[in-house]
Amino acid sequence: MQQLKDRIKECDKLLIGIGEEWNKDSVPEILKAYEKLADLVKEKDYFIVTTVTDAEIFNSSLDSRRITAPCGNETWRQCSESCTKDIWEPGEIPDDICPHCQAPLTGNTIEAKNYIEEGYLHMWKKYTSWLSGTLNKNLMVLELGVGFETPTVIRWPFEKTVSINNKAVMYRIHDKFYQLSPEIKDKAVSIAMNSVDYIEET
Ligand SMILES: [Zn+2]
Known part of the structure; x- marks a missing residue:
């Protein structure tokens, strides 16, 4: 625990991945x-x-200008038939019916039949630009409760980020999927514990 805090204190850049354990x-x-x-x-x-x-x-209190949620946001609404790329905020359409085609609205997430990706792309661009600035920096990667539901979003790209940055250190914390791939073994610490509990105990 103290070691994790020290590592966070020492790093220049901190990349955090949050996964299934945080539902x-x-x-x-x-x-x-x-x-x-x-x-x-x-x-x-x-x-x-x-x-x-x-x-x-x-x-x-986490800074929303530093968060990207590429799998979407359930509280935002989109047309279930995707007749428009419009996305509505909670309560904006009280009857939850698409004003363009009268189809029911649905959550703006990857669960939608046709996910309207415009909801997250703006922050995703900010993220990739931030990430490109971590290349030669002391990067700490904190991966919290990320399993294999959507490994292409966090788990696999984070492993790649760690393997190409010589100064990177990673903490992978997960109840079941704490294992490390050979490429990152020497740079990573694996903690076999539920990541929510772990953070609550720090
Ligand atoms: Zn519609």
Whole structure:
């Protein structure tokens, strides 16, 4: 725990991945964990990639200008038939019916039949530009509860980021999927524990 805090203190850039273990449905008091995390990283130049779509992270003190949620946001609405690229904020369309084609609205997430990606692309661009600035820097990668539901979003690209940066260090924390691939073994610490519990105990 102390070692993790020291590592965070020492790094220039902090990349955080948040995965399945952080779903509000499985952790009723998830906001507390986000606040712990916010406290841990508040002094740092960080960026967060989350695959969680419940948008609870945006109710925390974490800086929303440093968060990208490429799998979408359940509280935002889109047309279930994708007749338009419009995305509506909560409550904007009270009857939850598409004003263009009268189809029901649905959450703006990868669960939609045709996911309208415009909802996240702006922050995703900010993220890739931030990431390109980490190349020769002391980069700390903190991967929290990311399994194999959508490994192409965080897990595999993070491994690649760690393997190409000589100064990178990684913490992979997961109840079940804490294993390290051979490419990152020497640069990474694996912690076999639920990552929400781990952060709550720091
Ligand atoms: Zn429509």
